[in-house]
Amino acid sequence: MKQAVRDQLGRIVAVALLATIAWAWFWRPPFSWTFGVFVLIGTVGAGIADGRYALRRIAGVIPVLVGVSFVVFALMASLPGDPAINILGPAATADQIAIVRTELGLDEPFFNRYGNWLGGVLTGDLGTSIVLREDVADGISRSMTPTLQIMAYSVVIALGFAIPLGIWAGYRQGTKTDGTINNVMLGFLATPNFVLAVMLVLFLSIGGLSVAGNEIGFRVLPAARYVPLGEDVVLHFKHMLLPSLALAMGQAAVFMRLLRSDMIATLRLPFIDLARSKGLPTRRILWRHALRPSSFTLLTVVGLTVGLLIGGALIVEFIFTIPGVGAYIFLGVTQRDFIAVQGGVLVISTLYIVVLTMSDFLYLALDPRLRGREVGARA
Amino acid sequence: MRKRLGFIFWLAVAYLVVLALAAVFADVLPIKDPAETFPGTSKQGPSLTHWFGNDGVGRDVFSRVIYGAQVSLVISTVGTVLALVIGGLLGMVSGYFSSRVDRWLTATLNATLVIPPLILFLALVLFLDGEAKRRIFILVFTFVLLSIAPIARVVRAATLSWAGQDFVLAARTLGARDGRVLFREILPNVAPSFVSYSLIIMAGLIVVEGSVAFLGLSVPPPTPTWGDMINKGRTNLDVAAHISLMPAIVMFVTVLALNFVGDKLQQYFEPRESVL
Numbered sequence: 001m002k003q004a005v006r007d008q009l010g011r012i013v014a015v016a017l018l019a020t021i022a023w024a025w026f027w028r029p030p031f032s033w034t035f036g037v038f039v040l041i042g043t044v045g046a047g048i049a050d051g052r053y054a055l056r057r058i059a060g061v062i063p064v065l066v067g068v069s070f071v072v073f074a075l076m077a078s079l080p081g082d083p084a085i086n087i088l089g090p091a092a093t094a095d096q097i098a099i100v101r102t103e104l105g106l107d108e109p110f111f112n113r114y115g116n117w118l119g120g121v122l123t124g125d126l127g128t129s130i131v132l133r134e135d136v137a138d139g140i141s142r143s144m145t146p147t148l149q150i151m152a153y154s155v156v157i158a159l160g161f162a163i164p165l166g167i168w169a170g171y172r173q174g175t176k177t178d179g180t181i182n183n184v185m186l187g188f189l190a191t192p193n194f195v196l197a198v199m200l201v202l203f204l205s206i207g208g209l210s211v212a213g214n215e216i217g218f219r220v221l222p223a224a225r226y227v228p229l230g231e232d233v234v235l236h237f238k239h240m241l242l243p244s245l246a247l248a249m250g251q252a253a254v255f256m257r258l259l260r261s262d263m264i265a266t267l268r269l270p271f272i273d274l275a276r277s278k279g280l281p282t283r284r285i286l287w288r289h290a291l292r293p294s295s296f297t298l299l300t301v302v303g304l305t306v307g308l309l310i311g312g313a314l315i316v317e318f319i320f321t322i323p324g325v326g327a328y329i330f331l332g333v334t335q336r337d338f339i340a341v342q343g344g345v346l347v348i349s350t351l352y353i354v355v356l357t358m359s360d361f362l363y364l365a366l367d368p369r370l371r372g373r374e375v376g377a378r379a
Numbered sequence: 380m381r382k383r384l385g386f387i388f389w390l391a392v393a394y395l396v397v398l399a400l401a402a403v404f405a406d407v408l409p410i411k412d413p414a415e416t417f418p419g420t421s422k423q424g425p426s427l428t429h430w431f432g433n434d435g436v437g438r439d440v441f442s443r444v445i446y447g448a449q450v451s452l453v454i455s456t457v458g459t460v461l462a463l464v465i466g467g468l469l470g471m472v473s474g475y476f477s478s479r480v481d482r483w484l485t486a487t488l489n490a491t492l493v494i495p496p497l498i499l500f501l502a503l504v505l506f507l508d509g510e511a512k513r514r515i516f517i518l519v520f521t522f523v524l525l526s527i528a529p530i531a532r533v534v535r536a537a538t539l540s541w542a543g544q545d546f547v548l549a550a551r552t553l554g555a556r557d558g559r560v561l562f563r564e565i566l567p568n569v570a571p572s573f574v575s576y577s578l579i580i581m582a583g584l585i586v587v588e589g590s591v592a593f594l595g596l597s598v599p600p601p602t603p604t605w606g607d608m609i610n611k612g613r614t615n616l617d618v619a620a621h622i623s624l625m626p627a628i629v630m631f632v633t634v635l636a637l638n639f640v641g642d643k644l645q646q647y648f649e650p651r652e653s654v655l
Binding site: 344 | 498499501502503504582586589590593594596606609610613616617620623624627630631634635638639642
C-alpha cells in the first residue's frame with residue numbers, strides 16, 4: 001500500500017495542488033488558508049518521499065526564521081529617535097511621552113520586549129500601526145492580495161515568453177535567430193523595472209511621443225488604479241496587465257537564458273538522437289522530450305526570484321498606485337511607522353523562506369529522480 | 380588563436396569611459412549648471428542649446444543627467460569594490476578551508492539572502508536622516524551588504540575548482556603557507572571570473588540606486604539623480620516625455636553596456652561557464 005502511494009506520489013501531489021488552486025479560485029478562501037493548504041501538501045508530499053530529509057529541512061528552517069525575526073526586531077529597536085516623539089510630534093510634554101512609552105512597552109529591557117513581540121507574532125498579533133491606527137496583521141493581509149496577484153501574473157507572463165523563446169534559441173543555438181533572441185532579452189535584462197514601467201505607461205496608455213503632431217504610441221491600457229478581481233474580471237486584468245508586464249520582462253530574460261543553456265545541454269544527449277531516428281517531429285521532440293529534463297534549474301530559479309519579485313512589486317505598486325504590501329511598507333517607511341515596517345518585513349521574509357522550502361519539497365515530491373539525494377543547490 | 384571581443388564590446392567600453400570621464404570632470408567641462416533655471420524654457424524639447432531639453436522648471440536635462448551620473452557611478456563603484464574585497468575574501472576562505480569553516484560561512488551568507496533586497500533596504504532607510512553624506516554612507520553600506528553573498532558564492536565555486544588542481548597541491552607540498560597559496564596561486568586564477576562578475580554587480584547596484592532614488596529615498600533633492608529625474612518627469616509624461624525619457628535612456632544604455640562588457644569578458648576568460 002505504502003509503496004503504491006510512493007509510486008504515484010508525483011501524480012497525487014500534482015492533482016492535490018491543482019485541486020487547491022481550483023478550490024481557491026471558486027471559493028475565494030482567505031489567502032492564509034490557501035497558503036496553509038499548499039504548505040501542508042508540500043510537507044506531506046516531501047515527508048512521504050523522504051521523511052528524514054523533510055524533517056531535517058524543517059529543523060533547519062526554524063532557526064533561520066527565529067534569526068530573521070530577531071534581526072528585524074533589533075533593527076527597528078535600534079532606530080535613532082524616540083518612537084513616542086514620532087507619534088506625538090515635537091510639541092509633546094514629558095508626561096504624554098511617558099504614557100505612550102509605557103503603552104508601547106518601550107521601558108522594558110530589550111529581551112523582554114523581543115519576547116513579548118515574538119509571543120504576539122506567533123499568535124498572529126503584529127501590533128497596531130502608529131500612523132494608520134490599524135491592526136498591522138489586518139493591514140498586511142488586506143494588501144497581500146494585489147501583490148500576490150501581480151507576482152503570479154508576472155511569473156506566468158515571464159514563463160510565457162521564456163519557455164518558447166528559450167526552447168527555440170537553444171534549438172537554433174549559434175544561429176542568427178539565437179543571437180537576436182539573446183540580444184533582445186539582454187536588453188530587457190538591462191531595463192530596470194521602473195524604467196520599463198514608465199515606458200509602458202508612455203507608449204501604451206498616454207499616447208506616447210508626439211513627433212510633428214503625430215502620436216507614436218497608443219492609448220489602450222489604463223495606467224493606474226487597482227480593480228479587485230471580485231469587482232470586475234475584465235477590468236481587473238486590464239489594470240493588471242501593465243504592472244505585470246513591467247515586472248515580468250526582466251524575469252523572462254533570466255528564465256529564457258537559463259532554459260536556453262539547459263536545452264543546449266539536453267539536446268546533446270543520446271535519447272534525443274533516438275527520438276529523432278524514430279522519426280518524431282521536431283516540435284514533439286522539443287516540447288515533449290527535451291523540455292522536461294531541461295526545466296529543473298528553471299523551476300528552482302523561479303522559486304528563488306520570488307524575493308526579487310517582491311522588491312520589484314514594491315516599485316510597480318508605487319508607480320501604478322496599487323495598494324499592495326510593498327506600498328504598505330513604503331507608506332510605513334515614509335511615515336516612520338516602525339511597527340508597520342517591522343510587521344511587513346517579517347511577514348515578507350517569512351513568506352519567502354517558506355516558499356523556498358516549499359519549492360524544494362515540491363520537486364522532491366514531483367520528481368522521483370531526486371529522492372534520496374540532496375535537493376537543490378542550497379544547503 | 381586569440382578570440383576577439385568584437386566591435387560592440389569596444390563601443391560599450393568607450394561609452395562607459397566617456398560617461399565616467401564626463402561625470403568626474405563635470406565641474407570643468409563646458410556644461411550648464413544643473414541647478415540653474417533658464418527662464419521661458421520650461422518643458423521645452425531637445426534643442427541645440429539644451430541637448431536633452433529642459434525639465435518642468437526649466438533646468439537643463441543634459442547637465443542634470445551628467446551630474447546624476449556622479450551619484451550613480453560613485454555609489455555603485457564604491458559599493459562594488461567594497462563588496463568585491465569582502466565577498467571575494469569570504470568566498471576564497473570558504474572555498475579553500477575545511478568543511479566546517481565553509482559550512483558556517485555559507486550558512487551565514489545564505490541567511491543574508493533571506494530578506495528580499497529592496498525590502499531590507501527600505502527597512503534600513505528608516506535610519507536615514509536628511510544629511511546627504513550620512514545617506515550616501517548608509518546607501519553604500521546596504522549595497523555592500525546586499526552584494527557580498529552573491530559575490531562570495533561565485534568566488535567560492537571558482538576557488539573550490541581551482542583548489543583541487545595539481546599546481547595548488549604542488550605548492551602545498553613545497554610547504555607554502557595557506558595565505559601564500561590563496562593569494563599567489565588561487566587568486567590570479569579566480570580573479571578574471573570575479574572581475575567580470577563585478578561589472579554585472581555594478582550594473583545591478585546602479586539599478587538598485589535608481590529604484591531607491593525613484594522612490595525618493597536616495598541622495599536628497601538639490602543633487603540630481605537619474606531615478607529621481609525619471610520619477611519627477613512622470614508628472615509631465617503626457618506633454619514633455621523627454622524629461623523622463625532622457626535619463627531613462629542613459630540609465631538603460633549604461634546598465635546594458637556594463638552587462639554586455641561583463642558578459643563578454645566572462646565568455647572571453649571562461650568560455651565554458653558563460654551561462655548567466
